[in-house]
Amino acid sequence: MIQLGHYLGKVIKHDIDERGFGFIRIFEKAPAREIFYHFSQLQDSIAPSDIVVFQVIASQKHRGKLEAQAIQKLPSSPDLLVALLTQARENLPYLPTKVWQAQILPHLGLTAKMAVFPHQHIAQLDQYQLFKLSIATCPQTQEVFAQFCQALSFSPEYELKAWLDGYKPIPTLEILSIVTSEGNLTDHVPIIRKLGWRQSLDLFQAAITCQPYDTLRLILTTVEDFDKNKHALEDVELELTDEVRLRLWIEGLLQQPASDIMTQCLLYEVPFAPTPQMIQLVGTAMDSLMQEVSEAWQQQEVIEEYTPLQRMLELVEKHTELSTQAFLNDLLPKLTERIHFKLWYYHYLESIPFDIMATYFGDLSAKAQKSTLKRLFYLLKQQDAHISLVKILSLNQGGIKNPMADLLSISDQKLDFAVYVILQMLQEMAEDRLVNDQTIFEIIAQHIHSPKDMLLLADFLDKCEGRLGVGRANASSEEEPTFEIKVNRGGKPSGVVFCEGRKVIDKTTRQPKLNDINGQPYWWCRNASCYQTCVQAHTDWPDYTLLDFMTIAQLPFKQEDYELLMGYINKVERFIQHLFCQGCHQMLRPLKDAHKASNYGLYRVSRFSCQTEDCTELGKEVYLTRCINGACTNIIDSRESVKCKPEGDYPEDIGWYVCKACHGCCTTEKLNARIGVYHMTGQTYQGHADGHKDLGQICCTQCGHVMEFAGQKSSAYQNVLQWFLTKGQKSKHVLSSGQRKTDHKYWFRLKAPQGEEDLRLFKQKLANLVQMGFQVPEINQTKNAYMVSEPFATPSITNRQTLVCPKCSFTVDFNKEKYDVMRRYHQL
Incomplete structure (x- = not known):
């Protein structure tokens, strides 16, 4: 119930016709109420959305109703404005901020603002924002801030905000502790910056106890009043470990600690690698550091920690002329075999016994194993006394590393999948066994975890980057013709991951054959020419591939043998994708x-x-x-392929799967072989005997039925035309029919059904008629009847650019690659 009195509100309806009334929505806690007014009660000219002050009285015309009177807009006079706002004080907390900002605060001084400020306690964001707006237009002095804040109280959060914004003095430590008890330390950077280093250390003592280095580093790098040459953390009575002091020194935040502490922490305690700043600081004390470290290690019977040793070696390389090998000489007898291996892996030792390599090779990550295998073949090339092909191949004695082991940091002392496959293929070749698709598959199938594992071989094989094309010779320079070399980015053959192009060799001369058009040597890749193979010999060992391994190991092979091998690997990769x-x-x-x-x-x-x-x-x-087509590399997968549909009364699934790439399915030769097996095993064969290939038929990859070339009058076309001529006149669906006088071709007018679903099926049948070769000129329109006719001219049967399935309307448009795949097999 609205009480009588003064209110603030917003005009929401203001009829200007002869009725002369409107409504005002009161600023109050939701749900806001609305009150009627008559134009006779207006003291100012108003419009919808105006902010007004008014008085609520009992209606004289409607008993029991209330209405507004003495309605006026907010005045600009400070005294009058304060008087009106004071009368409507209960509405002030709900007045929108933009009203305060535009229509009230600009007209009031400090005292007046304090008089009408609607909140006594600041605990919400909108309240604090209004406080900031109110004080922003006052003189910016601490006296003004103190006077304004004197009558207000603040929650701890907004007490802190007012201090950070410069309106209030520093809060008590208790308030600061309450506010900073939540969130991360980085959330309180503004507090740290304003407090300074000394008070920040007091405030965040608990954090310093839990995470001394991280907390102190954040505080000391955030504040502006800390100087390591003037201030000492000891004065704050902080109990810091030597490690923390050293790390803060490395960051340039503390003075250098004693050398014995520096040595101890640097080599054994600090869990991080040296930074450039640290190395620079340590460099000045290298002689004493080396002496202390060497003496400490000489007192140990066995040195088992690698990290301190590596740190020291990095410093020796950086700050002395001494070789790392010379520094290690006296320590080698004390080092474990594992450390020997790590020193060799990181190139601090030139050579180690191979049995140590073999023992710890499986500890390496998959990436490191690949790199190390390449390095071993480099050492084999350099005739390292510790390395031989037999020894390298002996690494293949363990199992295969789980591909998740490196990702999850799990100890898995086994071989990387790619390393295993490469070593196994080299083993087969070294023992002069035939390496073909069958061999490679048997190597891979039992150890692969995912189809993506095949891509891991990319570190050892040259990937196909796409065919390269060469333009014609430049006619302006006949003596030395030039050719435009360009990469055909879209020319990467389907299903080829690794380069398998075979260089075209003249069978008579055994020399590279030159292209008839441009006189360039070329490679044959998937029925097309390529003018630059991606397979290259490499001089830098990190780039070594299987080809380099075979060459270095002096395995007996020809270039074409390697090219065939790449084809086998691609073939297995395609099969694995389906497995x-x-x-x-x-x-x-x-x-x-x-x-x-x-x-x-x-x-x-x-x-x-x-x-x-x-x-x-x-x-x-x-x-x-x-695929049955020997020239096709596609894999038949029953989850993706359909079976062909031989004509005749045969079992539903008697057909052969149709290749999605070349449409190959059954041949008479293969059918006869199957029939022979049935007879030999005493079974009864119930299928067809004539293969679709030998019948000159191409089957649809979507439904298995025989397809036809667009424009060719099919048997289906003839059957439908014959039905129209013999039975169509008796059908209720054929309204009329006749022959054109010009060419005597037949036409038929078909009745369209009324139901939505029936019409959809009817139009689908019309589309099938179009695919067969009939004309339906208005097929895309909605009509009661449709004209179907024979075409005006019979398309040439030699137009064999598109295959159409009369059953499901699937079409095949021949591009060059598709045509090349199908041409020879189907004798197109």
Whole structure:
């Protein structure tokens, strides 16, 4: 119930017609109420959204109702404004900040602002913002601030804000402790900066006790009043460890500690690598430091810690002319084998016995193992007495490192997957065994965790960067023709990860064959020319590849052998991509009756299933094999491919899977072989005998039915036309029909159904008629009837650019790559 009295409000409705009334919404705690007024009660001219002061009285016209009177806008006169606001004081806490800022505060002095300020206790952001607005237009002196704040109280949070903003003196330590008890230390940087170093140390003593180095470093680097040459932390009675003092000294925040403390902490306690600043500071005391460290180590029977040794070696390299090898000579007998290995790995030792390398090689991360293997082959090339090919290959005795081990910092003393595969292939070649796709698959399949693992081989193989094209010879310089070399960025062959181009060799001369057009040597890659292979020999050992390993090891091979090997690896990589469950992404396993051998071979076993207990794909058979087209590299995957549909009364699933790349499926030769197996095993064959390839038919990769070239009058076209001519006149769907006088071609007018779903299916059938070759000129319009006719001209059957499936309307548009894949197999 609105009480009688004075209020502040906002005009929300102001009718200017003859009725002459409006409504004012009162500034109060939600929900805000609205009150009626009549124009006769206006003392000023007002408009919607104006802020007004008014008095609420009982309506003289409507008993029991209230209305506003003496309505006026906020005046600019300070005395009158203060008087009106004082009368409506209960509304002041709910007055919007922008009203204070625009219509009240600019007209009032300090005393008047204090008189109408609506809050006695500042505990919320909007209250503090109004406080700042009120004081901002006053003289900016401490006397004014103190006078304004005298009548107000602040919560600890806003007591602190008022101090940080310069309005109030420093809060008590109790208030500061309350505010800084929450949040991170970095959240309180403004407090630290304003307090200074001495008071900040008192305030954050608890944090200093828990994290002395981090806390002190933040405080001392934030404040502006700390000077390490004038102030001593000892004066604050802080109990700091030698390590903390050393680290603060390294940061330039404390004076240098005693040399024995520096030595002890630097080598054994401080858990970080030397910084440039630290090295510079230590450099001045290197002689005494080396002497103290050497004496300390000489007193130990065995030196087991590597980190102090590495730090000292870094300092020796930086600040002395002494070689690290010379510094280590007296210490070597005291070092463990593990430290010997680490010193060799980080190039502090030139050579160590190979048995030490072999012992700790598996400790290295996957990346480090790859790098170390390349270094070993470099040492083999340099004829290091400790290294031989047999010894390098002996590293392959352990298992495969879990790929998550490095990521999770788990100790896993085993070989990296890529290192294992490369060593195993080298082992096969060293023992003069044939390395083909079958061999590579058997090496990889039992140890791979993810299809992405194949990409780990990229550190040892040259990746395909795309085919390079060469332009024609420049006619202006016939004696020395030049060629425009350009990378075809879109020319990377499908399914090729590693460069497998084979250099074209003249069979008669055994010399590189030159291109007939531009006279350049070239490589043959997936049925197209490439004018620069990505496979290169490398001189820097970090860039070594498998080819460099084979060359250094003097394994008997020809360049074309290596090119074939890259093709095998790409082939296995494509197959591996399909060998994982699409539900749980775990590796598929052969069906129990799919083979008898313990290891399954590439393409020899073709039926797999997921064996993960809680996977939705558990037990579902997956059929994998290579495409029947020998020139095609695609993998047939029953999860992605459909079976062809032979014409005749055959079982539904009797067809062969259609390759999604070249549309290859069944051939008469392969069908005869299958029939022979059935007869030999006493089974009855119920399928077709003539392969689609031999029938000159290409099957759809979406539904398996035979496709036709666009423009070619298919058997389906002839069958539909015959139905229209013989039975169409009796059908209720054919409204009328006839022949054109110009070319005597037939036309038919078909009735459209009324229902939405029926019309959708009807239009789909019209689209099928278009695919067959009929014309439906108004197919995209909504009509009661549609004209269907034979085409005006019969398209040439030689126009073989597009394949169309008459069953599902799927189309294949031939580009060069697609045509090359299909041309030879289907004899296009």
